[in-house]
Amino acid sequence: MLSMPHSTAAACTGRDHGDLHLFFDDPGLARHPPAPQGEPTGLFLDPRFRSPPAFRQAADSAVRxxxxxxxxxxxxxxxxxxRMVVKYFDQLSDTLCQVMDVAELVRQSHPDCEWKATAEEIYSSMLEYMNGLNTHVGLYKVRYSARQ
Known part of the structure; x- marks a missing residue:
């Protein structure tokens, strides 16, 4: 079993994480065909997650x-x-969780400090945004109206 650090600082102490690098970097382990030679596939074979800057762009795009x-x-x-409100709420949840769930996993388990730090920033900012949505008066009013 892999030993997963519980914080970004703990994971950046210079310990060897070869087994984690293999998991994150070997497309064959994910049971997907490899990308054409020389092309990065992105984490989980998702091109939005090819690099920490691309990850940030994906988060910004999701928030927009x-x-x-x-x-x-x-x-x-x-x-x-x-009648479309339920569909919009579902799309809203999907849009945010597609990035936030990846950020949660990466911040907890990725062996590279830059990825972990980026994921921590993304997770924190998106959590703050989602907390704002949870107390958004306008969304509450529309949800209440849609139930009528």
Whole structure:
């Protein structure tokens, strides 16, 4: 069994994490065909996660998409639009969790300090954003109206 560090600092002490590098870097272990030679596949074979800067861009893109969905939810007034609210909430959750779930895993287990630090930043900022959504009065009002 792999020993997983519980903090970014603990993982960046110079210990050998060859087994983790193998897990994260070997596409064959994920049971997917390898990318064409020389092309990085990204974590979990997702091109949005090819590098820490690309990971940040994916997080920024997810938040922008979430903001668009929040706007669509808040604008829902007509009966037909209110029927779409459940779909919009589902898309909102999917959009944020696609990046946030990866950030949680990477910050807990990736052997590279830069990846871990990036994932920690992404996770923290997205958690703050999601907490704001959980107390968003406009979303609550629309959700309540849609139930009527």
């Amino acid at each position: 998409r979430a903001q668009q969905l929040v706007g669509a939810i808040e604008a829902a007034e007509a009966k037909q639009e209110l």
